Amino acid sequence: MDADVDVALVRHHGRLVGSVTRRSALRSTIYAPALDASGRLRVAAAVGINGDVAAKARALADAGVDVLVVDTAHGHQEGMLAALRTVAGLGLGIPIAAGNVVTSDGVRDLVEAGASIIKVGVGPGAMCTTRMMTAVGRPQFSAVLETAEAARELGAHVWADGGVRYPRDVALALAAGASAVMIGSWFAGTIEAPGMLQTDAAGRLFKESWGMASTKAVQERFGRLDPYELARKELFAEGISSSKIYLDPNRPSVEDLLDMITSGVRSSFTYAGAASLAEFHERAVVGFQSAAGYEEGKALPVSW
Numbered sequence: 001m002d003a004d005v006d007v008a009l010v011r012h013h014g015r016l017v018g019s020v021t022r023r024s025a026l027r028s029t030i031y032a033p034a035l036d037a038s039g040r041l042r043v044a045a046a047v048g049i050n051g052d053v054a055a056k057a058r059a060l061a062d063a064g065v066d067v068l069v070v071d072t073a074h075g076h077q078e079g080m081l082a083a084l085r086t087v088a089g090l091g092l093g094i095p096i097a098a099g100n101v102v103t104s105d106g107v108r109d110l111v112e113a114g115a116s117i118i119k120v121g122v123g124p125g126a127m128c129t130t131r132m133m134t135a136v137g138r139p140q141f142s143a144v145l146e147t148a149e150a151a152r153e154l155g156a157h158v159w160a161d162g163g164v165r166y167p168r169d170v171a172l173a174l175a176a177g178a179s180a181v182m183i184g185s186w187f188a189g190t191i192e193a194p195g196m197l198q199t200d201a202a203g204r205l206f207k208e209s210w211g212m213a214s215t216k217a218v219q220e221r222f223g224r225l226d227p228y229e230l231a232r233k234e235l236f237a238e239g240i241s242s243s244k245i246y247l248d249p250n251r252p253s254v255e256d257l258l259d260m261i262t263s264g265v266r267s268s269f270t271y272a273g274a275a276s277l278a279e280f281h282e283r284a285v286v287g288f289q290s291a292a293g294y295e296e297g298k299a300l301p302v303s304w
């Protein structure tokens, strides 16, 4: 790339297919995209537990997804186990993830029903009102620690879902035994996230975000129902309907956040003396921290 050029457009047969910046060229020497055997980006897609689950799962498999997720707020229930058995019985030849649960019993039942990846987290999400509305859920670190151990005994894996606000949260979930970490709201405040970029009264950029069990999401998902059924579902909404997720002026892109997370997690690995995820699970020492200890660990952007 010419040293004076900040962005180069990439065309294929006259069509714009992408762009390369100085930073993305640098990144391409550090990160490798997650590709499947045919060189396509790996994709996971979810089905719920209602309706014709088999047809939806088959359609997603035909579309080429690499992992199928059977997803509901309360994953340790009969409806989930039935849906999971149905999907597993289709023999689609792709791994099945299921959740969400927070106990080892939940892990065992979901693995027995056909999942090899268990999605863990009830109530840690930024858009989540479950804990305050219902008192149900479990602190995410304890949930991942217990479920990851149960999953390991069964040859399964755990994805830690929700509550990631800093790179440390990713490191903690991996240290607790997760093999992957899911991030929602933090990535919602980026240029690449869906939704219009908006500006608040102070001129700060943000995107609107909302929970997938919130009144807004329920209205969108079930708008076709008769008004009585819709009203019944809205009554039990469990999430924030409208939140502003601000863009970090220094890290407005999802790639900037990935740089930051990778930097933190890589450093965690070196502190633990781990060269791989397996070694990190093995070597991480779990201890307790008081609220005062946590406060002490925060950087001060201005002096005290």
Ligand SMILES: NC(=O)C1=CN([C@@H]2O[C@H](COP(=O)(O)OP(=O)(O)OC[C@H]3O[C@@H](n4cnc5c(N)ncnc54)[C@H](OP(=O)(O)O)[C@@H]3O)[C@@H](O)[C@H]2O)C=CC1
Binding pocket: 048, 049, 050, 071, 072, 073, 074, 077, 079, 100, 121, 122, 123, 124, 125, 128, 130, 161, 162, 211, 212, 213, 233, 238
């Ligand atoms: N990780 C978390 O803490 C949470 C995550 N979410 C996410 O929001 C999205 C929508 O979730 P969800 O509401 O499950 O989707 P759905 O509205 O599709 O609900 C799926 C099924 O689960 C039942 N269900 C939902 N919550 C409970 C519960 N607490 N106890 C018993 N049954 C329940 C529903 O019952 P009915 O038909 O009677 O409504 C429905 O049959 C998903 O992506 C989910 O992962 C939502 C809440 C919490």
Ligand SMILES: Nc1nc2c(ncn2[C@@H]2O[C@H](COP(=O)(O)O)[C@@H](O)[C@H]2O)c(=O)[nH]1
Binding pocket: 100, 121, 123, 124, 125, 126, 127, 128, 129, 130, 161, 162, 163, 164, 182, 183, 184, 185, 186, 210, 211, 212, 213, 214, 238, 239, 240
């Ligand atoms: N209780 C609710 N949980 C929700 C809702 N929408 C999503 N979620 C869960 O949060 C994670 C993402 O967490 P984040 O902290 O990274 O934003 C997501 O995967 C779901 O499990 C909701 O409306 N209510």
